[in-house]
Amino acid sequence: MARRPLHDEDVRRCLAAAVDLAGGQSAWAARHGLTQSYVAKLVLGRREISSPRVLSALGLRELPRAYEPTEPRP
Template sequence: MSAGMHVEEVVEKLKAACKDAGGQTAWGAAHGVSGAYVHDCVRGRRDPGESILRALGLQREVRYIPRGRETVALYDADGVTLVTAEVLP
């Protein structure tokens, strides 16, 4: 399995590709997507979808991993811990 990328890294890759193409509109036109859609992805309003990922040579992979145990605490107004508990996964 190859190392994955976070969406922020994908957006950086998209930004670089747009710069190389002469702008977001030009890159979008070359890859069959609207400039507005590219702009929304670059600005973080939308996550890149299949058409953008394909053009960047990427694909989305969803993973589910086991939750670890989590400890929570209840504090009073002075910051003194009143109780701690472990949250069940």
């Protein structure tokens, strides 16, 4: 089965599920050396999930961004 890259919202859902399994934001944050307020901002989408510590805890890695032209080049 081919894996597809995850989008920001997919990663937020993964984080929210991990937080629930850990017993809440405070428990998950403490386990991974983060603050509860930072985790709350990640879950709510107020901060980008780009921290290597957060991604590693979720078993993910960041991929390079891709770009494409907006119009054909002459």
